[in-house]
Amino acid sequence: MSKKEKADQNSNADKDALDRLPLANIPLASNTLKNAKLIKNARMETAIEIYSDPLSGSLQVAPGAIKDFMKTTPRDQAIIDSLAGLQSFDVYSLRSSLKKLGVEVENEDALELSEDMKEGLSIYSMEFIQPLVEKIFGEDDKDLQSVANLRKIFSDPDIEKARKNLRTMSEKTGIPLAEIPAFLEEYSDVFLSVAYYRYGFESVGPDVDRFLFWMQELRSRRDTAASPRAAMDCKAVEDTIRFLSNSIRERLAQFQYVFETFWKDINAATFRQMRQQIEENHASMGSVLCGLIVKMHLWKKEFPDNDVGGPLKRLKFVMTELEPGLDKLKNLEIEARKRLGMKPLNI
Numbered sequence: 001m002s003k004k005e006k007a008d009q010n011s012n013a014d015k016d017a018l019d020r021l022p023l024a025n026i027p028l029a030s031n032t033l034k035n036a037k038l039i040k041n042a043r044m045e046t047a048i049e050i051y052s053d054p055l056s057g058s059l060q061v062a063p064g065a066i067k068d069f070m071k072t073t074p075r076d077q078a079i080i081d082s083l084a085g086l087q088s089f090d091v092y093s094l095r096s097s098l099k100k101l102g103v104e105v106e107n108e109d110a111l112e113l114s115e116d117m118k119e120g121l122s123i124y125s126m127e128f129i130q131p132l133v134e135k136i137f138g139e140d141d142k143d144l145q146s147v148a149n150l151r152k153i154f155s156d157p158d159i160e161k162a163r164k165n166l167r168t169m170s171e172k173t174g175i176p177l178a179e180i181p182a183f184l185e186e187y188s189d190v191f192l193s194v195a196y197y198r199y200g201f202e203s204v205g206p207d208v209d210r211f212l213f214w215m216q217e218l219r220s221r222r223d224t225a226a227s228p229r230a231a232m233d234c235k236a237v238e239d240t241i242r243f244l245s246n247s248i249r250e251r252l253a254q255f256q257y258v259f260e261t262f263w264k265d266i267n268a269a270t271f272r273q274m275r276q277q278i279e280e281n282h283a284s285m286g287s288v289l290c291g292l293i294v295k296m297h298l299w300k301k302e303f304p305d306n307d308v309g310g311p312l313k314r315l316k317f318v319m320t321e322l323e324p325g326l327d328k329l330k331n332l333e334i335e336a337r338k339r340l341g342m343k344p345l346n347i
Contacts, residue, residue: 012117015091015110015117016091018286018290020038020039021037022110029076030076033076036048036051038063044087046086047061047063050069063081089290090289090290092193095282097283113196124199135266191259194256197286201249204296204297213306214314217306218318219235223315236326247337250342259274280339284336291325295326
């Protein structure tokens with residue numbers, strides 16, 4: 001792999017991450033800052049990563065300490081302080097968060113998923129595209145059995161057929177013909193956001209399952225059971241991770257239900273309602289999922305399998321690295337459930 005290919009790969013990974021924000025497109029005066037990135041550490045605190053190298057390691061500084069490392073301006077400091085307060089750096093929650101902060105990115109593509117990620121999310125396409133097209137063009141259409149055929153409906157070289165399809169969609173949805181392309185683009189963006197969060201959750205799912213087994217094993221050890229405080233802390237961490245995992249799964253199912261309700265009555269009003277419900281939850285979903293992923297990735301790196309580390313090392317890691325910040329994530333998730341009108345989830 002060439003240096004350019006590797007750089008592009010790293011850039012895409014940063015762009016698609018929930019826990020990293022490259023500052024290249026943020027309107028900062030300092031070039032040094034624009035070459036840095038914000039990252040979330042194990043305690044869910046934001047740090048500025050000045051540089052990262054496989055051999056020399058990573059240089060990270062607290063947002064309030066950047067003036068000790070480089071020349072900066074009060075405006076740069078204010079922007080960094082504002083961004084550091086965000087709970088997630090995924091592109092979907094960033095769109096609304098940056099708007100609220102009054103920070104305009106210099107390149108709108110910075111708030112889009114990479115093409116590689118969009119391609120990776122195509123495994124969910126049928127689930128979101130097929131019901132929409134079936135509702136409009138008929139459930140018995142044999143051309144609706146693959147993503148490729150679904151895409152052809154709107155990219156068919158037969159211009160007359162394409163026009164007929166678009167007119168049919170306009171008539172059945174009440175959406176003006178001229179607005180159909182924008183509607184399809186917006187619909188694609190909404191379902192991509194749900195697919196993105198689902199992908200992130202499913203990618204960390206096996207780690208969560210192994211972690212819960214690892215925790216049960218740790219709590220059964222004599223060293224843990226002999227200390228009431230250690231036993232209580234371990235149970236609290238285990239219960240919180242289980243709660244976050246189960247609740248995120250339920251919230252994703254709630255998003256799916258919102259789509260299913262929309263498919264039953266497709267029109268401009270129901271689309272706006274669906275979009276609002278989902279986008280209002282981007283920030284909370286991104287925040288909690290970011291925290292869960294950061295915690296699990298850190299744990300996986302330290303304990304790549306269940307034979308690594310004795311009880312004392314595991315206990316120390318749980319109490320110093322995993323426990324800090326978990327209550328905040330738990331409270332964020334509880335509030336998100338309330339806003340969605342979901343029942344309390346027993347831990």
